[in-house]
Amino acid sequence: MxxxxxxxxxxxxxxxxxTRSFVETGRLLGVSASATGKTVTRxxxxxxVRLFHRSTRSVTLTAEGERFLLxxxxxxxxxxxxxxxxxxxxxxxxxxxxxxxxxxxxxxLPILSDFMAAYPGIRLELDFDDRMVDVIEEGFDAVLRVxxxxxxxxxxxxxxxxxxYLVASPDYLARRGIPQTPSDLLQHDCLHYRFPTSGKLExxxxxxxPGAPALELPVAMxxxxxxxxxxxxxxxxGIGYIPEHSVREALADGRLVRVLPEQIHACGxxxxxxxxxxxVLPKLRVFIDxxxxxxxxxxx
Numbered sequence: 001m002x003x004x005x006x007x008x009x010x011x012x013x014x015x016x017x018x019t020r021s022f023v024e025t026g027r028l029l030g031v032s033a034s035a036t037g038k039t040v041t042r043x044x045x046x047x048x049v050r051l052f053h054r055s056t057r058s059v060t061l062t063a064e065g066e067r068f069l070l071x072x073x074x075x076x077x078x079x080x081x082x083x084x085x086x087x088x089x090x091x092x093x094x095x096x097x098x099x100x101x102x103x104x105x106x107x108x109l110p111i112l113s114d115f116m117a118a119y120p121g122i123r124l125e126l127d128f129d130d131r132m133v134d135v136i137e138e139g140f141d142a143v144l145r146v147x148x149x150x151x152x153x154x155x156x157x158x159x160x161x162x163x164x165y166l167v168a169s170p171d172y173l174a175r176r177g178i179p180q181t182p183s184d185l186l187q188h189d190c191l192h193y194r195f196p197t198s199g200k201l202e203x204x205x206x207x208x209x210p211g212a213p214a215l216e217l218p219v220a221m222x223x224x225x226x227x228x229x230x231x232x233x234x235x236x237x238g239i240g241y242i243p244e245h246s247v248r249e250a251l252a253d254g255r256l257v258r259v260l261p262e263q264i265h266a267c268g269x270x271x272x273x274x275x276x277x278x279x280v281l282p283k284l285r286v287f288i289d290x291x292x293x294x295x296x297x298x299x300x
Contacts, residue, residue, distance in 0.1 A: 007079070009043045010072045013051065016040060017069050020059050081279050093282040094121035100133045100143040101126060108144060111294045115287065122283050131196045135275060141284050142274040144291070155276040157288060159295040163244040164266040166204070166259040167251070172236040179239075179259055182206040182215060189220035189238030191229045204241050205266040243268060270295065 015025040022033040022040075029036065044051050051065035061069065101108050116124055127133075127140070135143050136153060144159075172189075179185055185206070193202040201222065206215055220238045223229050229240040234250060239259055250256040258264075272291055274284060 009039055009046075010075060012036060012039045013043055014069065014072050014076060016052065016059065017061055017065065022059065084279070092121050093119055093286050095281070095283050096123045096125055097142075097283050097287060098125045098140045099127065099287075100135070100138075100140045100145075101128050102144065102146060111291060114294075115290050118290065119283075119286060122287075135273060141281075142272055142287065144270060144272055146268050146270050148269065148271070151273070153276060154273040157272045157292060159270050159272055159292060161267045161269050164205075164241060164264075164268055165244055165247060165251075165261070166239055166241055166264050167233055167247050167256040168239040168259050169234060169236045169256055170254065172233075172238065173257065173259075175236070182208070182260065182263065185217055185239065186215060188218065190217045191232050191238045191240040192217075192219055192222045193226075193229065193241070194222050194224050196224050202241065205264060207263055 012025065012029065015028055016022060016036065019025050019028070022036045026033040026036040040051065047068070049064040049068075050062050051068060053060045053062060099112075112124060112126065116122075132145075133140060133143060135151070176188055177184075179188060185204075190204075194200070195202060201219070203214070204217065208214065221229070221232055223232075226242060226246050229242055230246055230250075232238060233240040233242070233247075234255055247256055251258065272288060274280070274288070280288075
């Protein structure tokens, strides 16, 4: 018996289980009730169990039939999903793609712009927020986030890592002096980031002796965005701890310089997350592949 014939027998069995009638199943499949009964009998013989109790008035599932029905439904559901996927892949990806992204746009906006040009049939709906959104409850297709994922309901792809630097303007350092050790930061204006979920300040990765307490750094300004800290650093208002991709141009043209470059070695990671256990639609699949190709391989 071929695989396709086996599949046809399973479909016939499920129809009989649903209708409780060989006559009605035959009508649905365009065959006689007798042919339907013979198909079920062949399946029972192949399995070595009785799937239905038959009488002149009714057709009911046996206990074995009930268990087998559950597995048959899973098989046929997977088949339908596979057919849908192939049909969708044959057409150009389209539809609305809802994305949640970090507030900083200099990392993602160029990639999103290029994606929009590559897939004009996909309409982007972008929500920039550093809070930990509930991807499933809030209806997002995917989120780009910094840090390690912790939600077991989500599938994740690690895209890469990025350096973080302490930076300040040459004007600020000329006025206040260049820190030579982490403890020198105690005499400086420090520009901090506050995590929106916990309300805590982001720690700076300052080296210290084992057992030594962490330095209580001065707090000249607190913000929940990179842009604000970058703007204050550029204006000479203090020292900020900022991702490299946000200060790359300012470092290149000399508007900012690194502070304690030999002592600060810190990296962040970014991941793309999407609801797991669901069929990944073509619009999301091409986005995952596109962003991965652009960001994978970034290193500290």
